[in-house]
Amino acid sequence: MPIVEFQNVSRVYTGGEHTLRALDRVNLTLDSGKFIVILGPSGAGKSTLLNLLGGLDSPSEGKIIVEGRDISTLSGDELAEYRAAAVGFVFQFYNLIPTLTVAENVALVREIVPDALPVDEILGEVGLFDHRNQFPAELSGGEQQRVSIARALAKNPKILLCDEPTGALDSETGAVVLKLLLSMAKRHGKTIVIVTHNQAIAKMADVVIRVKSGKIVSREEQAEPLGVDEVEW
Amino acid sequence: MLRKKLWRTFLLYKAQFLSMILMIAIGIGIFVGFNMEWVSIEENTGSFFEETGFADYRLISEEGFSGEEQEKIRDSAGIDAAARYAVFDVDVAGFGDDALSLSVTEDASVSGFLVLAGEAYDDESDDGIWLSDRYAAANDIAVGDTLTLDYQRLRFSGEVKGLVKAGEHLICVRDETQLMPDYDTFGFAYISPAFYERAAGVPFYPQIHIRSALTKNQITDLADDVLGRTVMVLTKDEVLSYAEAKGEAKEGKAMGSILPVLFLLIAVLTMVTTMHRLTAKEKPQIGTMKALGLKDRRITRHYTSYAFLIGLLGVGAGLGLGYYIAWYIMHPEGSMGTYLDMPDWTLRLPLFCVVILAAAEIALTLIGYGSVRRMLAGNAADALRPYAPKKMKPLRAEKTKLWRRLGFGARWNLRDVSRHKSRTLMSLFGVVGCTMIIIAALGMSDTMDAFLDLYYDKATLYDTRINLADDADGAASEAIAGSYGGDTSAAVSARLEDKAVSLEIYDTPGNLVRFPDEDDHFQPLGDDGAYVCLRLSRAFDLSPGDTFTLRPYGGDDVYTLKVAGLIRSVSENIVITPAYAEKLGLSYDIHSVYTALAKEEIRDDSAIASVQSKQTIIDSFDTFIDIMNVMVYILIAAAVVLGVVVLYNLGVMSYTERYREMATLKVVGFKDKKIGRLLIGQNMWISFLGLVLGIPLGVYVLGVLLDALAGEYEMKLAVTAQTCFLTAGLIVGMSLLVSVLVARKNRKIDMVEALKAGE
Numbered sequence: 002m003p004i005v006e007f008q009n010v011s012r013v014y015t016g017g018e019h020t021l022r023a024l025d026r027v028n029l030t031l032d033s034g035k036f037i038v039i040l041g042p043s044g045a046g047k048s049t050l051l052n053l054l055g056g057l058d059s060p061s062e063g064k065i066i067v068e069g070r071d072i073s074t075l076s077g078d079e080l081a082e083y084r085a086a087a088v089g090f091v092f093q094f095y096n097l098i099p100t101l102t103v104a105e106n107v108a109l110v111r112e113i114v115p116d117a118l119p120v121d122e123i124l125g126e127v128g129l130f131d132h133r134n135q136f137p138a139e140l141s142g143g144e145q146q147r148v149s150i151a152r153a154l155a156k157n158p159k160i161l162l163c164d165e166p167t168g169a170l171d172s173e174t175g176a177v178v179l180k181l182l183l184s185m186a187k188r189h190g191k192t193i194v195i196v197t198h199n200q201a202i203a204k205m206a207d208v209v210i211r212v213k214s215g216k217i218v219s220r221e222e223q224a225e226p227l228g229v230d231e232v233e234w
Numbered sequence: 235m236l237r238k239k240l241w242r243t244f245l246l247y248k249a250q251f252l253s254m255i256l257m258i259a260i261g262i263g264i265f266v267g268f269n270m271e272w273v274s275i276e277e278n279t280g281s282f283f284e285e286t287g288f289a290d291y292r293l294i295s296e297e298g299f300s301g302e303e304q305e306k307i308r309d310s311a312g313i314d315a316a317a318r319y320a321v322f323d324v325d326v327a328g329f330g331d332d333a334l335s336l337s338v339t340e341d342a343s344v345s346g347f348l349v350l351a352g353e354a355y356d357d358e359s360d361d362g363i364w365l366s367d368r369y370a371a372a373n374d375i376a377v378g379d380t381l382t383l384d385y386q387r388l389r390f391s392g393e394v395k396g397l398v399k400a401g402e403h404l405i406c407v408r409d410e411t412q413l414m415p416d417y418d419t420f421g422f423a424y425i426s427p428a429f430y431e432r433a434a435g436v437p438f439y440p441q442i443h444i445r446s447a448l449t450k451n452q453i454t455d456l457a458d459d460v461l462g463r464t465v466m467v468l469t470k471d472e473v474l475s476y477a478e479a480k481g482e483a484k485e486g487k488a489m490g491s492i493l494p495v496l497f498l499l500i501a502v503l504t505m506v507t508t509m510h511r512l513t514a515k516e517k518p519q520i521g522t523m524k525a526l527g528l529k530d531r532r533i534t535r536h537y538t539s540y541a542f543l544i545g546l547l548g549v550g551a552g553l554g555l556g557y558y559i560a561w562y563i564m565h566p567e568g569s570m571g572t573y574l575d576m577p578d579w580t581l582r583l584p585l586f587c588v589v590i591l592a593a594a595e596i597a598l599t600l601i602g603y604g605s606v607r608r609m610l611a612g613n614a615a616d617a618l619r620p621y622a623p624k625k626m627k628p629l630r631a632e633k634t635k636l637w638r639r640l641g642f643g644a645r646w647n648l649r650d651v652s653r654h655k656s657r658t659l660m661s662l663f664g665v666v667g668c669t670m671i672i673i674a675a676l677g678m679s680d681t682m683d684a685f686l687d688l689y690y691d692k693a694t695l696y697d698t699r700i701n702l703a704d705d706a707d708g709a710a711s712e713a714i715a716g717s718y719g720g721d722t723s724a725a726v727s728a729r730l731e732d733k734a735v736s737l738e739i740y741d742t743p744g745n746l747v748r749f750p751d752e753d754d755h756f757q758p759l760g761d762d763g764a765y766v767c768l769r770l771s772r773a774f775d776l777s778p779g780d781t782f783t784l785r786p787y788g789g790d791d792v793y794t795l796k797v798a799g800l801i802r803s804v805s806e807n808i809v810i811t812p813a814y815a816e817k818l819g820l821s822y823d824i825h826s827v828y829t830a831l832a833k834e835e836i837r838d839d840s841a842i843a844s845v846q847s848k849q850t851i852i853d854s855f856d857t858f859i860d861i862m863n864v865m866v867y868i869l870i871a872a873a874v875v876l877g878v879v880v881l882y883n884l885g886v887m888s889y890t891e892r893y894r895e896m897a898t899l900k901v902v903g904f905k906d907k908k909i910g911r912l913l914i915g916q917n918m919w920i921s922f923l924g925l926v927l928g929i930p931l932g933v934y935v936l937g938v939l940l941d942a943l944a945g946e947y948e949m950k951l952a953v954t955a956q957t958c959f960l961t962a963g964l965i966v967g968m969s970l971l972v973s974v975l976v977a978r979k980n981r982k983i984d985m986v987e988a989l990k991a992g993e
Contacts, residue, residue, distance in 0.1 A: 048986075057901060057985045077981070078905050085903025096898045096989050100626050100649035105642065112642050113903045136626040152902070 004159060004192050005031040005054060010063035010073075012049050012215075023049040025215040026063070031192065031208070033159070036183060036226070038206035039196045046215040047196045048164055054194065055088050055162045056080040068159065085113040089153030089191075091182070093165040095145040097137040103148050104133040110156045118155045126188075127151045127181060143174035150182055154189060161186055163195040167202070179205075180229040201232050240539060247512060251540075253883040254508055255548045260876045261501030262552025262594060264869070265494035266587050267559025272486025273584040274564055275574070279404060279479040282576045286401035287343045288476065289443035291453045292319070294466040294727075294787065298438045304340070306460045312448040313456075317341035318439035320430065323408065323844075324390065327382035329373060333844075334366075335422040336383060336390070337402060338430045338437070345402050345443045347424055348577060352377035352396030359395065360428045366406065367397035368575050369421020383423070386705070390425060390433045398424065399577050404475040406575055408844070414573060414855075450732055466727055466787030472734050479574065481946045488942035489865055492935060493671050497876060500667040501548075502594065504880050506601050507660045509541055511887050513605040514621035520609045521618030534606050541602020545595045553591065557581060559868060569861045626653055647916040654891065661884045661920045662927075668877035669928025669965055670935050675869040676957040677936040682859055684952035688754055689804060690852050696720060696746040696828035698836060699846045706841035711824040714841055720829035721746045724822055725807075728786040728793075735770060736807040737784060739815045739822050746828045749801040749809060754950060761813035763798025768948045770808065771800050784808070786820075793818050802948045870964075877968050885917065885976040896980060897988030910977030914970070921969035925962055932961075 007029040014021045023046045031037055041047045052058040053065055056072055059080075065073045072083055090096075097106050104120055111117045124130045127147040137145050146166060153161055166182060167175030179202065186193040195202060203209045204227045211219040244251055293299070293307070299318055308316035317340040326332040339345050342355050349355060350367050363381055370376065375394060383390040403422040406415040430437045446453065454467045470476040513520070516537070523533050560581050564570045571579075610617055629652055631637050640648070651658045700718065702711050715722045721742040728737045740747060740759060748756040749765060759765060766776050776782060780797045795818065801809060812822045829836075833847040889896075896909050933953055940951055 052986050055901070078907075081900070081903050081905040083903075084901060090901050092989055094989070096894070096901070098646065098895050098898060100646060100653055100895075101642075102628075105645060109642050109899070110902060112908075134628070136628075138625040156903070 002033055003030040004033040004068055005029070006064075006066040007050075007053075008064040008066065010053065010060045010065055012046075012053060012058065013061040022215050024053070024060070027215075027217055029210065029217060029220075031194065033192050034190060035192055035207040036186065036205065037192070037194045037208045037210065038203045039194065039210045039212060040198065040200070040203050041212035042198055045212040047198075047212045049215075050212065051162050051164055051194065051196045054160075055090060056083045085110075085156065087159055089156050089158040089161045091146070091149050091153050091161065091163040091166045093168040095137070095142075095149045095169075097145055097148055097152075099137055102134050102136055103129055103140070106137065106148055107152045107155050110152060114156045116157065118157050120155065123151045123155050126154075126185060141174070142170050143178055146170065146178045147181060150178070150185060154185055154191075157189070159192060161191045161193040163193065165197050165199075166195060167199065168197070176229055176232075183229065204232050205229060240536065240543075243516070243540070244543075249886060250508060250512060250883060251544060253879050253886075254505055254544045255551060256879050257501040257504055257876060257883070258545065258548025258594070258598065259551035259555055260872055260879070261494075261498040262549055262591065263555025263559060264497040264872050265490070265590065266553060266556025266583070267563070267868075268486065268490035268494045268865070269587050270556060270560035270581055270583055271563045272483045272490055273587075274560060274580065274582045275479065275486060275570075276483040277582050278576055278578045278580060279401075279483070279574070282348075282399075282404065282578065283401040283470075283476065283479075286348060286399075287315070287346045287445060288401040288470060289319075289345045290446050290470055291444040291448075291450070292468045292473070293442040293444070293453075293457050293461075294468060295440060295463075298440050299442050299461075303461055304439075304442055307442055307444065307457070310456055310460060312446055312452065314445040314447070315341060315344045316442055316444045317344035318427075319345055319441040319443045320437070320439045321402075321441070322385050324383040324385040327384060330419075332373070332419050332421075333408070334369065334383060334420070335403065335406070335408075336385070337400070337422065337424050338427055338439075339424070339443065340427050340439070344445055345400075347398040347400035347402075349396040349398050350577065352394070355396065355424070355426070357426045358428050359426045360432045361392035362395035362426060362429060363390075363392045364396045364398045364424040365394050366403065366417070366421035366423060366575070367399060368406070368415075368417040369423075370394070370397050372417040372421075381423075386703075388434055390429065392425065392429060399575055400424070402473075402475060404574055404576055405478045407474070415575065454732070464785070464787065464790055466729075466734060468734050482574070485862075485943055485946060488939055489869075492939055492942070493674060493869055496667050496671055496935075497872065498590075498594070500664055500876060500880060502597060502601075503663060504660050504883060505541075505544075505598055507656050508883055508887065509601050509605045510608070510656075511891075512540070513537060513602075513609050515890075517609045517621040518618065520606065521614060521616075524610065524617045525614040530610050533610060534603065537606035537609075538599055538602045541605075542595070542599045544602075545598030548598070549591050549595050553583075556587075562868070563861075563864055569864055573861060624653060643912045643915055646912060647919065650888075650892065650916065654888070657884055657887060657891075658920065661881060661917070662924050664877060664880035664884070665921050665924025665965060665969070666928040666931060668873045668880075668968070669925055669961055670932035671873040672870050672961045672964060673929055673932025673953060673957065674936040674939060675866045675873070676960065677933065677951070677953040678939065679859075679863060679866050680954045680957050681936070681940065681949045681952045682862060685802075685947065685949040686852070686855055686859070688750055688802070688950075690848065690855070693748045693750055693756070694746070694828075694848060695748070696830055697848055698829050698831055698833045699848070700827040700829065700836060700842055701844045701846070702825055702827065703841050703843040706843075708823060710839075710841035711827075714839065715824055715827045718827055718829035718831055718836070720744050720827050720831075722824045722827050723747070724825045726786050726820070728784040730770065730774060730782065730784055730808075733770075733773070734787075735784075736805060737764075737786070737820075738807050738809050739812055739820070740809055741812045741822070744828075744830070746830060749803075752800055752802065752950075754802065757799055757801075759809065759811045760798050761811050761817070763796040763810075763814065765799045765801045765809040766797050767801055767803035767805070767807050767809075769803075769806050769944070771797070772944070776800075791819075793820065802950065804948075874964060874968055877965070878972055881917065881969060881972040882975065885913075885972050886979075888916070889913070889976050889979055893983065894988050897983050897985045900980075900983055901985050901989065906980045909980050910974075913977045913980075914973040917969050917973040917976075918966070921965055925965055928965075929958060929961065 007027050010027045012024040039047045053060055060073050064071050108120045124133055209221045304318045320338045323333050324336045377394050379394045450469050457465055566579050721744045724739045726737045751757050776797050778797050778799055781794055784793045815822050833845050836845045899909050937951055
């Protein structure tokens, strides 16, 4: 059953006399509970797609339906509510608040989501309970990304959106983080969308969508995706 | 090429650059403006006194001086010039109750005047009147008009030969109780000794004016020797025009050397933070230039030139603003022009201001130099790395129970404050500084109001003061006092050590004149001692129980008085009762009568010299207060503008530094309003803390200001609750305005762009 539906979605950026069509009339459906990888080279439009789905940006035309609700026409505050309730983000550069401890970075979602998951429980799941009182700068890159995953999951969103989640990590750490991300998503029953140019990650996905020049060039369902340990990095 | 970069960087950071220029301009402007004001008064009045031969000393004797005595004085060693001098108030016939202070000097180079229009002064003219140009203008009198001036039984009828200004009448008032000149009703004029002799027959000169570099003691000894009798010796510091001009300059100096320095400090210190942040932001570019092979010296020169240029523009604009402020306070058509009557109103830039301007420019350039050198430290690879803010460490407060109770916003803000201490301290310093300036400025006004309220509403309960004629006899004086049913007083000029003071005898059965003590409580005068004003008590270290000696002028008698109490007074005086005067052996001849009746109810009487309503005195005080209020308003306006600029500048800096954090919060799902509240919260904390620190510090600064003015006024420091609330309102309003302006920027956060790069 589709959780996300893009209907003729375009995103056009204008700057002076130049216009850039980052997404061009994209039609797409994403099913609930799946692990979806959006693959493409730099500038293909994959991050734009993720940002539109995450409510960070609005389409120039077309509709984006998430769980039956069109988010393309939402106001700024409504989009904030949508981001708070429906999606969790994991970024390449973690984007943690440097002045908050690990626990506080995760707990800050409680400010906007009343039924957020218990902080200690989620930190335990990502293996960072003992680091709960440390600041992000005191952690390694992999640990910081695990905090970021914990924060995204703490909101208990339906969809996890990840933009190059292993892009800033070495391959070994990247594999550990990815494994954790996938296991957590599976355990909590989340739909997970990862945007990457890393072909290796695609082998683990249920669905691989290839993007090029703002268009979807292919969509491939993988009946038997590989496990993290089976992939050659 | 780098020059193009300089201009483009200016455009890129225009808000920060403009705010820095504005901060420097306000700091410099207030400093220069206030200091130019007092220096211009000092120098312009000084050269005016010099040009008109203002006397250094005046010998005063009720018996008068003969020509022979004047010659002896003039020919004594150390005397540059000496002239017999007479001055008395005359009525102007045909001009209602108008009066002129009519002066005669035997030598126009001593206590003379400047002729601005009409004929040059002729000391042989026996009908020429050289009239105050301001009085002439106010009463439509022109050169060639005839005036008739009456003094008791004397009549001076003559032609206005010239229009003049005189150092002696720089502040043209009837006496010390009239604070502000009123040229519609009172002016001054000079006539020649020839005219005086023709009208009076035998001219009477009660004064000899002297120009000399000798000390007062030397002049006193010289007068005693030459004249063989004790006469009153007044230095120019004891003459109203000179003392007030000096006081005005001193007041300006006090105002100019305390509060404006704060403005400068705020501006320069904020510049340190801003320049550091700007260069930190430019670090990757600095590193790129270094990596490309540009020498450190060239990069340093390039970035130092930003600070130099900001300084140059700020100092230039500040100089312009300073001139404007100085002109606003001090120009002939302004409130100062209603007070001082002098020909030259040139604004003068003191040398120390030029030094400060140069020092400010150098300091600002050094700030820029220091900032860029920090970013250039290490090799090219080090310089290329973006500037990393300090790593966060747990605060000590985090171990407390209270910390655990704090919400997310409070923790976020407290940690931000701890991480960006210099920025926070600068914001706090800005708020504290503005609070101090506003409290001190408004407090100055409060203090003056409280003083006037105490003196004119509580201490003097009469409506009208009747000044008796010099030749009124005791019976006539008693009759007037009896018929108007009031209090009475007499004043005797006396010497306390080397200072001329006024010994005043007050008989106050009607309680119309009261005397406040140091704590502003009114005490009934006792008959066992004298009540000394605070200024004299401080100057001569007199406390209740002490004794001191007084030598009334015009005789050799010496009186020993005991201090019964201290009083807060407008003038430097000593007050005793008639009973105590009698014990001392002093006679009591009434000079003034105080009555609750209105001025209009006082009937003409040959024993009455003049009648003054208290309201007229209060009105003249109001004008006097207006001059001070101009300074107060300028200070407050500048403090608010500077505060807004400083807080906005630091607020934008804080916003820029936390841009990424706010973008993260936004992505997580925080609404703009909630993020805005977090930002506003931090500013409000700083503002409240600034108020808590700034209010007592402002009161302290006011105390320092009042101490500097202690020789001029006997005011008790007063800061009303209204002033505190108004200050708090201004500071909170200012902070809120800036916070809202900065918080509004949240809406424009580009979440996608902000989260692309790593920290």
